[in-house]
Every structure is written in structure tokens, then in C-alpha cells.
Amino acid sequence: MTPNTFSDAFTRILLLALYFLLLSPVGSVTARDGDGMAALIQDALATRPAAGEIRAFYADRAFEPLWFAGGRPLPEAKEVAIRIALAGMQGLDPDDYLSGLYAGEGPPASLNETAAAEVDLTETLLRYAADLHDGRFRPASVDRKWHIRKPRLDVTAWLSEAAQAGDIGARLDALAPPHPVYRDLRRALEEHLSIAAASGWPAFPQNGPRKLEPGDRHEQVSLLRRRLAVTDGAAAEALDPENYDPDLVEAVKRFQRRHGLNDDGVVGRRTRAALAVPVERRILQLRAALERWRWMPADLGASYVLVNVPAFRLWFYEDGEPTLTMRTIVGKYKRQTPTFAASISYFVLRPKWYVPRRIAVQDLLPKAQDDPEYYQKGGYTVFDRETGETVDPATVDWTAYGDGGEFPFRLVQGAGDSNALGDIKFMFENPYGVYLHDTSSPRLFLKDHRTFSSGCIRVEKPLELAAGILSEDQPTAPETVSAMISKSPKNRYLTLRREVPLYVVYVTAWADAEQAYFYDDPYRRDQALLERIEN
Secondary structure: OOHHHHHHHHHHHHHHHHHHHHOOOOOOOOOOOHHHHHHHHHHHHHOOOOOHHHHHHHHHOOOOOOOEEOOEEOHHHHHHHHHHHOHHHHOOOOHHHHOOOOOOOOOOOOHHHHHHHHHHHHHHHHHHHHHHHHOOOOHHHHOOOEOOOOOOOOHHHHHHHHHHHOOHHHHHHOOOOOOHHHHHHHHHHHHHHHHHHOOOOOOOOOOOOOOEOOOOEOHHHHHHHHHHHHHOOOOOOOOOOOEOOHHHHHHHHHHHHHOOOOOOOOEOHHHHHHHOOOHHHHHHHHHHHHHHHHOOOOOOOOEEEEEEOOOOEEEEEEOOEEEEEEEEEEEOHHHOOOEEEEEEEEEEEOOOEEOOHHHHHHHHHHHHHHOOOHHHHOOEEEEEOOOOOEEOHHHOOHHHOOOOOOOOEEEEEOOOOOOOOOOEEEEEOOOOOOOEEOOOOHHHHHOOOOEEEOOOEEEOOHHHHHHHHHOOOOOOOHHHHHHHHHHOOOOEEEEEEEEEEEEEEOOOEEEOOOOEEEOOOOOOOOHHHHHHHHO
16 A cells, blocks of 8 residues: 555544544434344344354343443443544554445434444454454464464453453553554654655656765765755755765765664665665555564563564563663574574573584685685584594594585584684573574674674674573673673573573564664565565
8 A cells, every 4th residue: 555545544534433433423323223233233243154253242241232322322332433533653554454344325324223333343343352462463374483472462361351441442552562663663654754745755767876975976966965855865966966065975974874784874785775765665664664563572571682683683572671772793595593582591602613513614615625624724623423532623524525415424613712702691591593692703783784604693782682681680791691602611600690681583674763764675574574464
């Protein structure tokens, strides 16, 4: 759905809701409910064979109306209709609910029409409540690699409880994800819809000089200036509009930071590609991000670790607010980091690396074939897979293995400066064999696109993360963690007193209280969801 049709649908629903529920004239229907309305509601339900859950809901209340009394809508009906009319502000499509509202050409003019309107509103409310709580789409239908699960809402039980408590509107609001990122994504969506309504931002060409660098003069600089005036505080006009001046450089840096790019102020290939994306695409990303957050558990824990794969970033949250963030390195396209939830239960200090067979064969064996001393130089011990005895790598003809054949060895890299896991790894039970860990190659964090691992997640600030997790029990400084590591024997296991939840998500749009962020789709996992949202 384009922003224009999105806005049109929103307007139609709002007008319909106001007309149907707020402007119903007094005395437009016979002012009696009782057994007559109950029977008419039963008749209305009889024409809807798929309304079994709604029938059970009304049966529990002896088919008495929930939304009307004396033929007029009650305040609860008005509150609910307005919330449904504002579904677009949750990133949902108002058109999905338009057909569910009363379809008459005017306010209900008879008890039969009132009964139909009663059932229509209940049906629409339950569908909207389920979408708001669980998401419009089941995760497996649009992203088979999303493995975070949450209990689905029992909508009829929810409505029964809300009706009995008399606070349906407030309870409907509470079904939306309570997380700060979801709240900020909603604000970002509203801002981008406003930009789209004002004709979007000026186009920036996908093709041009290989680089635009500070101090350059080029005709595209004026286009860059107008583009960033809309979103990143650039001045729309300048005395010398084609000069890439310091003020515009700062605007480019702000843009780069919001798009997960190194803020060098140079308009290179990645920055140019991000600048060329139209606002409509960003709106779709924001709506997809809101949908993915609806797939998340409502309660993430008092403190937790959150990794967003496309952002190449980790956050540590305490009391629902991020107190620490850092860059990450995630899996290559062919060895993707999965999306899942787990609990960090222990650390390993000065860890050994028990090399998975696939990595041993596909990654390390070719290096040993090129350099017979590779295993010795890297601190690897070679074991016979069958007997468990050590093998002198100098006695093995490594060129005899590979090409999909048998590899009868097991590799273990000892702790030390060259160990691929660095000084610490963070462990949690999961079926994928992945974990968070330090790295012996910190230079890779300087890259802006960081898909270099075999699925595990390398963290930029392991000491700070360990200190934050340990501080759940008692205040701990990164220096304390460093001292613990230096005094530890090799491969020391440190069990946590309290496990810390971990969530690894895949979301290509993000937001905080200040601004919106957009990322590439490195595993191409967003496309199916974007297409479903758009259509």
C-alpha cells in the first residue's frame, strides 16, 4: 500500500467510525434491547458460519449486546472504533479492518441493522486485537528463520475479561508491544508518513562520481544538500550550493550514522545507495519493523541482551532502557546468524576453540594445504577423531583431504592471543551451536558491513558486556573482568548466579527517542514480509 492509499484508507475508516458511532441520531432505532436484541444477535451470528469464537463470547453473556443500549452506541463502542480507525499509527493497514465495520449507508435504522453493527464491531475488534498483539502475519509465513516464539492471544477470553472489567479501550492499548523501540518506531512512522504526504524527499541519483569527498565541487552536491535538508539538518540553500562544505559534511555524517555506515563524511557506494532509497521504501521498513516487534514476547526481562543482526549491533538493557551498546560481527550469508531467544548462563574465560567440522574442512584445511605449518602457527592441536590421540600435523599430507571426502581429525585451538574466540565467550543453550565471544581480529569492527563469522556473534566490547551482566548481582567494572581473565586458568567456566535473557532479532529499521535508523537486508529476509505488507 502506498502512503497515499494508506492515508485514504485511514480517512475513510475515521469518517465511517465517526459517522456510524458518534453521529447516530437519538431515536433512530426502537429503544428496546432485552430479549429482542438477544434474538437478533443470534440471527446475525447464524449468517456467519466462521464466527464460532464470537458465538461463544455472546453465549456467555446470554447474547446481550456489548456496544449498544437503546439502539445507541455506548461510549466503549466509540472508544474502540476510534482506536481501530487509528490502526495505521501501529503500522497496520486500515484497509484490513475497513470491511469489518458496519457496511450500511447510514447509521443503523432498525434493530436488525443494530444487531449486525454489534456483531461487525466485535468481529473487527477481535481481529484487530489479535493483529496488534501477535502480528498481522504468522512469522513462519514470511520469515521461516524467525525462531522467537510467544503465546498467541486468546482474543475471546481477553474480550470477556475486558468487558467484565469495563476498560476495553485501555486493555486494547495494552496489547501493543510495551518496548521503547516499538514506541519510537511508531513516532518515526508518523514522521515519515508526514514526509511522504509532503511529496517525500528529493531524489538522489544512484549513479554518479565514485566518491564525493569534503571540499569537492560537483553538481550533485546541490541535490545532496536538498535531500539531507529533509531528514538530517542540512541547509537547503547555500551561497555556493555545489561546494561540499563543512556543514553539509556534518549532515552526511548524521545520515551515515543513522544508516549503520561509518561516518567519514564521504559519499561512497553504500552511502549513495542509502541516499537513493525513496521514503515509501523506508515506510515499508518501519511497518515491517513494527510487525516484527509484535512477534516478540511482551516481557523481555528486567535486564537482557538484544542483538539486531542487520544493524551489526548489540544493546544491553537494564530496567527496560539501553545502558550499553556496541558493534557486532555476524554470520556470512552462507552461514547466517539465526534469530532466536535464549539465556546467558555462564562465561568461559581464556577459552579453547573446539573447531566445528564444517569450519575445519571448509575454512582451515585449505590454509593448511597452502602452508603446512598453519596449525602449529595458529596454536591448534590435531586429534584423531576415532582414537582421540594427538596427531603431529607435520606428519599429515593435508592435500589428501577435502573435496567432500573424509576428514578424520578434530581441531582444538588453545587459549592465547591468536585464539579466534579472544579472551571470553558468553554461553547459552541453543540448538544452533552459536554464542557471543571476543575476537582476535578487532580490526574488522572498523568495517560498516560486518558479515564475517560462521554464525557466532563477535562483540566489540566484551569486557564491558561481561561487567554489565555480572553487575546484576554486584557492581563490577570492566577492569575487574580483565583482572579475572588474566588470573584465570585456561578454559575456566564461570557460572552466573542469575541467567540473563538474550534475543537475537532481524529488523532492518530501528528508532530511539531521537531518530530513526535504517539498515541493509544482508540475508534478504525482509523481502517476503515487505511484499505482504505492501500488497
